[in-house]
Amino acid sequence: MKVTIERLGHLGDGIAEGPIFVPLTLPGEEVEGEVVDGKMSAPRILIPSVERVKPICSHYKACGGCSLMHASDEFVAEWKQGVVKTALDGQGLNAEFRPIHTSPAGSRRRAGLAGKRTKNGAMIGFHTRGTGTLIEVPNCQLLDPALKEIVPALIELTIAGASRKAELSFLVTQSLGGVDVLVKGGKPLDEPARVELAQIANKHELARLTWEDSVVCEISAPVQVFGSARVNPPGGTFLQATPQGEKALVSAVLDAVSGAKKVVDLFAGCGTFSLPVAEHAEVHAVEGEKEMLKALDHGWRFSTGLKHVSTEARDLFRRPLLPDEFKGFDAIVIDPPRAGAEAQIAEIAKCGVKRIAMVSCNPVTFARDARVLVDAGYVIDWVQVVDQFRWSPHVEVAAKFTMP
Known part of the structure; x- marks a missing residue:
């Protein structure tokens, strides 16, 4: 069966009319192969895209770790920006996009x-x-x-x-x-x-x-190392995938909360954002895992030159911070898991804090939560896409929201 790839799906597979899902293909390509249950698992490329490149890894055809190494870097960057724009479009939102930051090869720590x-x-x-x-x-x-x-x-x-x-x-x-x-x-x-x-x-x-x-x-x-602090995280603790990606996200967060004197960091983890922000402002770090907060607190106490950092162990899904608990804060940093932070965002929307830095690893839940903030009167100043998971469909997003 011959088909023409119309677009890429959110997992990076090519999609032809039907829909028929075809891995390792690009929009505009004509491919041929057997289709089983709506999937062409072993396509033969009849007419390749001008964006197709030779994969640099000898394991690429078999390994499931990468899915976009056959596409040019320029195509992948534009596609990932487009994934976030499409998610925002789906919520009736638009924003200024900063240039994408892509981590280099060989950088996954x-x-x-x-x-x-x-x-x-x-x-x-x-x-x-x-x-x-x-x-x-x-x-x-x-x-x-x-x-x-x-x-x-x-x-x-x-x-x-x-x-x-x-x-x-x-x-x-x-x-x-x-x-x-x-x-x-x-x-x-x-x-x-x-x-x-x-x-x-x-x-x-x-x-x-x-x-x-x-x-x-x-x-x-x-x-x-988070900012100037050194932290010993518990085994298996979540960390950003690459040092370069982390640096880009931290830079975006620092820009978004610049000028704030007191910041609350929600889903703070071991201090990826709390400790760099503490070089400029007092921070209250809230996180559900006590051991992660213990590591954050230890890193702060044994650092020099940081402003005060307090910690609070709290399940923000079941017990989100309420509007009156945000009193006294100039800015909010929030970096929830893939599911987003629907309950917490609903409370933030009512709190009146002027600046918000949001980080997300899921464009769909990011756009959903952004819609709630915009409906409450916030403006999306800019969006920064960060590609830490090179050659995969995964996307990281940072954004600045302000209340006029």
Whole structure:
């Protein structure tokens, strides 16, 4: 069957009339292949787009980690800007867009890998596109070199800690102290296992090894730098995917709250935004996870030159801050999960704080929440798209809202 690709879907697949979903294609391309259940899994490109480029990764056709490496950088940048614009259009909103910031290749400091035992040892890698089969990716163009260098450690951890048929899940994060490793899905952690795993971690100089919810060993503090502060996050804590992407988002937030003397940071995490903002203003950081706030507070207390930072452990989905609790604040920073912050945004819309910096990893919920603020009288000053997940359909957004 021959079809022409009309557009890309939100997951990066090409979409032809039908709809028929065709991976690894671009708008305007004519492709041919067998269609099963509305999907052409193995398309043959008959007429390629002028935006098509040769993928720079040897694993691209099989690996499921990237989906847009066949498109030019200019096309991807414009498409990602368009994804956010389309989400805003859907809410009847428009805004000034700043130029997109795209993280460079080889900059992912944080990634999820899988490990599986084999007859001759173990293998570490990503899952193939559409099948879930594990493949090794030694030439991956996304990962920071430090993450690829610890694959031998992950192999040994898999041999030691995985059952014969189960897969291990690794969350690996580069830090000042080395690579921080969190493992899920392994054997129970009894004392002999703890000793063996700690020996592997020491041999490969991992900063920290966490097995499920237990720290096996911490050899060197897995420190992250937020502004001028140094923070030791709990294992598995959310962090921005690349240092460059984080820098772009922090810069946008600082711009949005510039001039404020007292700022509240909602969904503050370990201080990605709280601590840089504290170089200029007092900050009240609110976060649901107590251990993350503990790390934030410790980072602030052992820093110099920062203004006062207070913390509050609070589930902002069940107990959002109410309008009277925003009294005295000049600006709000909010960086919710993918689901957005519908309940909290509803309260912010009634609070009257003049400046808001919103960060989001989901254009759809960002646009939904923006609509609520605009209906309450706020204006979208600008939108900044940040592409930390290069060659994927994922998009990060920062925006400034002001009350005239």
